[in-house]
Amino acid sequence: MEPSAYTGKNAAEARDMDAVARFYVKCALWLGAHDQVFVDAYFGPAAVRDEALMVTVPPDRIAGYAADLLATLDRIDPDRLEGAGRMRHTHLREMIRALEARAGILAGESTTFNAETEALYGVAAQEDDPAWYDDLHAALDASLPGNGDLPVRYRAFMDSFVIPSGRLEPVFAAAFAESRRRTAERLPLPAGERLEIGYAAGEPWEAYIRYLGDGASLIRVNADLPVTVDRALAYACHEGYPGRHTMRVIREAALVRARGWIEHAVVTLASPLATVAEGAAVLGEEMIFPAPERARFFEEVLFPQAGFETADAALFDAVVTASAALNLTGNARVARGYLGGALPREEASLLLQNVLLLDPKAAQARIRFIEESRAYPVALNEGYRIVRDYVGDGPDRWERFIHALTDPLLPGELTSNDSP
Structure with a gap:
């Protein structure tokens, strides 16, 4: 059974960031079922959460859905959006990229700790200094x-x-x-x-x-x-x-x-x-x-x-x-x-x-x-x-x-x- 009939590919037809965001939320909730520390809070519509949690979606599939959503965003030209829309487009992209990276790690993809830090948090770990303390x-x-x-x-x-x-x-x-x-x-x-x-x-x-x-x-x-x-x-x-x-x-x-x-x-x-x-x-x-x-x-x-x-x-x-x-x-x-x-x-x-x-x-x-x-x-x-x-x-x-x-x-x- 497919977890939802509505995927990132469907959203691409509508060029709809609301649809992208809604499906991203479901992906995050699915991933939270595998990673107990991933979702810190959810306070959106109960219907979205309930629909998502009706099924269990494996991490590799979640990573695939995230890739679909990123492809969707690529089809939305941020230059044609107003200021708040451009900001939303940029932030959604980074949120989905982090989701994709975390799902990939849980699916068994190999990565270095430094690459993981960059992908998930957008920062680099400091180089070691034996005298820092x-x-x-x-x-x-x-x-x-x-x-x-x-x-x-x-x-x-x-x-x-x-x-x-x-x-x-x-x-x-x-x-x-x-x-x-x-x-x-x-x-x-x-x-x-x-x-x-x-x-x-x-x-x-x-x-x-x-x-x-x-x-x-x-x-x-x-x-x-x-x-x-x-x-x-x-x-x-x-x-x-x-x-x-x-x-x-x-x-x-x-x-x-x-x-x-x-x-x-x-x-x-x-x-x-x-x-x-x-x-x-x-x-x-x-x-x-x-x-x-x-x-x-x-x-x-x-x-x-x-x-x-x-x-x-x-x-x-x-x-x-x-x-x-x-x-x-x-x-x-x-x-x-x-x-x-x-x-x-x-x-x-x-x-x-x-x-x-x-x-x-x-x-x-x-x-x-x-x-x-x-x-x-x-x-x-x-x-x-x-x-x-x-x-x-x-x-x-x-x-x-x-x-x-x-x-x-x-x-x-x-x-x-x-x-x-």
Whole structure:
């Protein structure tokens, strides 16, 4: 049984980008049945999802359908489209190319890690530099109390700031409330948007967010796992405000509902558009809590809520700043070395312990994450770097940040000489 009577070849007859987009969504949903991390959210028409999921389509066939859709777009002359239509044509092409590449990999096609990163995310992995972490280790060594082994000192320090289970709710509530307030001062939020925070137990994850559509997100925090106080604020900013939730609420309203661009109703984590979107979400915490305001928020709000000594807030903030940079860049470099074949699994685990300062259990969990998400850590690191450099520190930095956060953009659109 064919999965649908409507394929890219049919769409070519109508020269209809809406038809291309609708079939692309079905292809993405089909691929999501084989790749559990490919589709991060879907908030389009239920009928489209239900029709797609009535059947199972193998990856090689999905790759073939993607090739059909690209051929369709080749028959649509972008020069005959108005500005928004040209942008849509360009973005659809890159989204479909990433889908084709991912489907091909799942179908058994061989590729290098660097080629995979370029095809899926539109960026190149950084070349290795053995001394990349020296300055960050030096900053941590100077900040952390005591002497001796840096990983041991770092882990002992961070363990002292694990939020007691009975205080999780007030700490998270305060972090999300303040991140929302600060975001709304800069960026009007659509009416009716809402985010629910809940708590679970017995799960392998620390926390997750699910965008449900119609302006609503659900966040679940695992009350069984240790969560340090900085993670509460990182989740609030990256997953909530001004991060993923804010981004999806605005894009659903502006792109899916107002323009009818259904391709943006399926959020995939393998796309050049995801590179910029995820980079903007990471940068969000720095935008609404610039130094030294984050340290002050720790001292005045989150530390008292968690029951910690407020005198330690500035030191804690300095340690978190260095370790966050260490992890963002380090995850990308370990992924490139391990998945690219230059770094055996055991050496990758030791690198995570000795350089990123993880304990052995956390290092193994990080390896599993890299195996599952593959080039995503590279996209996250490069996306952050691209958006940070684009935003800059000029008087229009908030205008630029909002542009990167709310508009669908490719990496090249922020790095070109004529970017706004």
